[in-house]
Amino acid sequence: MKRREMIIRALQAGALLSIPKPLQFFANESRNTVLTELTGNPLRFPPVFTNGGNMTLAESTVQVWPSQNTQVVAINGSYPGPTVIIEKGQTFTANLINNLTEVTTAHWHGISAPSIMDGHPRDPVNPGNSKVYTFPVLNRAGTYFYHAHPDMLTAKQVYKGFAGFFIVTDASENFNLPSGNFDIPLCIQDHRYADIPNFNYLPGTYEGTYGYLGDTVLVNGTPDAFLEVGRTLYRFRLLNGSNARVYKIAFSDNRQFNIISTDGGLKDNPVPATQFMLSPGERVEILVDFSSDLIGQNVTLRSLAYSHSGTLPYKQGILLDIIRFDITNNNSSGGIVPAAFNPITYYDPGTLTPRIFTLTMGATHPMHKINGLTYDINRIDWQTPQLSLERWKIINGTPDFHPMHTHEAQWQVLNRNGNTNLPPNDKGWKDTVLLNPGEYVEVLVKFNNHKGIYLFHCHNLEHEDDGMMLNFEVIDPIGIQQIGSEVPEEFKLHQNYPNPFNPSTKIKFDIPSNSEFTSSKVKFSVFDINGRELAILADKDLQPGKYELEWNAGSLPSGVYFAKLSYGNLLKSLKMILSK
Ligand SMILES: [Cu+2]
16 A cells, blocks of 8 residues: 555544544555655755845745645745855845735844844834845854744744755865765655645644644655665755654664764764654754665655653654655765764853753643743843853753754753763754753853844744743853952942943952852852842952952843842842933
8 A cells, every 4th residue: 555545544534633643654664665666756955045135935836745736935936945055154145025914034043143133023024024134154064944933923934834944064174974966955844634735824722832733744845755865875964844843763774874963063973873853943964874775675764653741632752754765876975974073162061050941831821931931022031241151951840842942052962850971962062952841951052153132942833932932132241350459358249330320330349368268259140120140240260359340231121130249158239220
């Protein structure tokens, strides 16, 4: 029985439900299937975006399934969106023309961009308007992603088609990897079989908040995709462009491959694996060797079944076929699996106090919260100085997955539940990290490139639109000045000046010589009136002396703020008035 018939039979057997139903795919299990019996559609490749050109966004009709019309959100008439390919150091420019009937923004996921170029929902592109996005590409070579990011409309617009690859190249990172026709981007998205040929986005009460899941996979917009490959080494760039689905990636014959890249580019070295989890927004690159396969054989990349505690209709973990590789020729890529890539310098957390983010899911709408808060486009939740190392502890207090994503910088995962023995797709540079039910993950991060307002959110797009998102602000780097050479006798925090202030103020403090303390660690933080820590302006060892630092409140609202200075077991605090 052919796979398509199998699916149709499953649907006829009473499976036309409004919620996704697990489907069992029996075809393509065997690697010895004769090619002439195989079905499917050749993998599509989106056109390459011409840098400096228009990205015209419009509702369009395309043929996703053969001979059937589908209404999608297309870019320059293409679904999925054109692929951006750009060399590190070049300036990316795109004129986004919004011919939709609602606001949108374009976010360059994983890419470091100035705040106003980041596609923040505070900078909407209205219907009929356009916006030029332009910035130099600072990121390492790697597989990045772009997609819609308007307030509370992200899930719908991405599901309808507003997404594409953003691939950064770097000629200096040449490791003889497979290239050209042997370097294949695979954007994995799930849609609903019952809706074919439509891309209906009509989430019910629960799936609108838990996550909108499909039961059939499109790869680069191709249903039942296959790719003819040679008996050689390939590089596959996997992007999970789905709204909510978490895939457990593996091959139908459980073959081994090498993981070479995480979200932010190449790892230290290739790591052999047979499976990994890929959550929405994450990218993983793998090297797959077909040289031991025989012409006429095939193997399927799939998502394995797994158990998950989520509730109906949020059914993660069904077995899904992603793409079939048909071995048809003896062409050689000439690529190799290198022994190592460039070493990554790992941050040292020292004794840095973690910034805590607790994810919760309430019973009433909006359900998804971070630290008890739901997203408010105008609220800035904390500030971080440029160039300062931050340690974030993200605690999943729910029974669901949360792929958490930061804008503007790449994290390094420090541990999962305290365990520093990490899976290969965690080790390296990451902007999206999957939090399993009940798990905590600690990451280290530095915002080196730009100041301004950025987002931290869940990349389950329904969770994001439901409010599991926060604004933070990257501010001036810490500048602690030592004033003179005098060693004070007393521990002192002086009144800030000016006070009231707008938006920046200076604060002096005295660190005395004190042999009682084994630590000379000084921590200086700013809190709001609710006791939330907004900024850590100092967290380091300081020699006895007189110091001064400046706090810039940026776009925080007028009000009372508190500075707290700790030294050993001593603590001083100070009330400051921001008046705008
Ligand atoms: Cu989430």
